[in-house]
Amino acid sequence: MTDVEATRATPAAPAVGSRRAWLGLAVLLLPVLLVSMDISVLFLAMPTLTLDLDPSAAQQLWILDIYGFLIAGLLITMGNLGDRIGRRNILLAGAAIFGIASIVAAFAPSPAVLIIARALMGVGGATLLPSSLALISTLFPDARERAAAIGVWTAFFAGGSAVGPIIGGVLLHHFWWGSVFLINIPVLLILLAFGPFVLPEHRAGVHGPLDLPSVALSIGGILPLVYGIKHAAAEGIDAESIIIALIGVVLLTVFVRRQRQLAEPLLDLRLFTRAGFSVAIGSSLVGMMSLAALSYLTSIYLQSVTGRDPLAAAVLGIPMAVAVFIFSMSGARVGHRFGARNTFVFALTASAVGNLMLFGVGVHSGLWWYLVGSTIAGVGYGLAFTLVSDVAVSSVPPERAGSAVGISETSFELGNALGLALLGSLAALVFRSGGDYASTLGETIQQADGNAAVIESARESFVSGMHIATAVGATVLIAMAMIARFASPRHIQVNPGAGH
Incomplete structure (x- = not known):
């Protein structure tokens, strides 16, 4: 890992039985999967949700964005709070908040209520992520086991974001849009039931008041x-x-x-004095920016442009989700074999190439360009995201794990929010500049009242906007790859046990 110096010596975490540790990890993966899924699960649900609640264009963006914004704003705080009051305590409290907010969101009678519910889900989600990853340090004092556990954790986090639209598509094929929130409830009940028994409590008592x-x-x-x-x-x-x-x-x-x-x-700025750590955080930020835009825009493309239903659109997202998951599992091992710097450069470049391949996608053709391009991008995202998590946890002493994870996860969530806000808005601007259209492609098709010429023109404008937005995302990825190549240390150490 990066050679960030510990600010104080701390006693080693007590060893946890291996069987109990892996059972604890299985429980920790539940909130990780839910939080990352809920970033993207609404992508496919937005067309049907829009028909039911009739939100304005601004409300549609807030329904998508407020969740990520609040997670990004609260992660650092919640990571530090968990260090003080106990990581298991705040994890279980966050799960309860997340569950209550999910029920409210599922039965929201208006866009305003849904936005408030999504905001509360963001508050709950901000407690779940840093606590779950920080508890791995307590569960796995052995470096090799801890590195393997981090790889699994990252695979579920990155894979959850990619698989969210797929699960959403399956649910929407059989149920109403609120079902994408109700699926959270049984998973959270399992966490609340078993968490107190299989998860150790950990507090960093050396800290003063928040x-x-x-x-x-x-x-x-x-x-x-x-x-x-x-x-x-x-x-x-x-x-x-x-x-x-x-x-x-x-x-x-x-x-x-x-x-x-x-x-x-609250935020240990000394971590950023090490170029390797800064490169990792920058990679997660731009990686999630481009991944969020890619997933959101292609979900709309597959439904509103090609005319597929949510389930058919979700099936086409499986190759990218599988690539993200598999390469998240092996990312740390690849980083140890070829060096973290080289792995970051390769991962960011592969993600950029995958995004650029969407230029082959058209209104009536190019589906294979999407499938191949999204899969190549998924390989890059999976490799990069694992290294980010590995750096965040292993480069700090145990009592600072919560705050370090807060920095790492803030970059993920902020990247997701910026991807939707900036690249999504850029695609919308290009779309609206193509003609006298409504705010979104779905509204334009509705208002066209079967006018084939208007619908065809609107679809072409949307594809143009998607091309430009994903090209900008690819440009940012390439720029970050150049920074990783020339501004980071030649050797960013990676735990030799990673990925085993």
């Missing part, structure tokens, strides 16, 4: 900045977007200055 001003500054900085960027991308740069984004920048600047002065900061 710095509440830092909590307020981190949330108050991230949300306005992301909203300002999103508003500018969707509506153009105006006074509102500039003022809101500047508020976010100012608050984040104050937040960073405060972290440098605190003995026990």
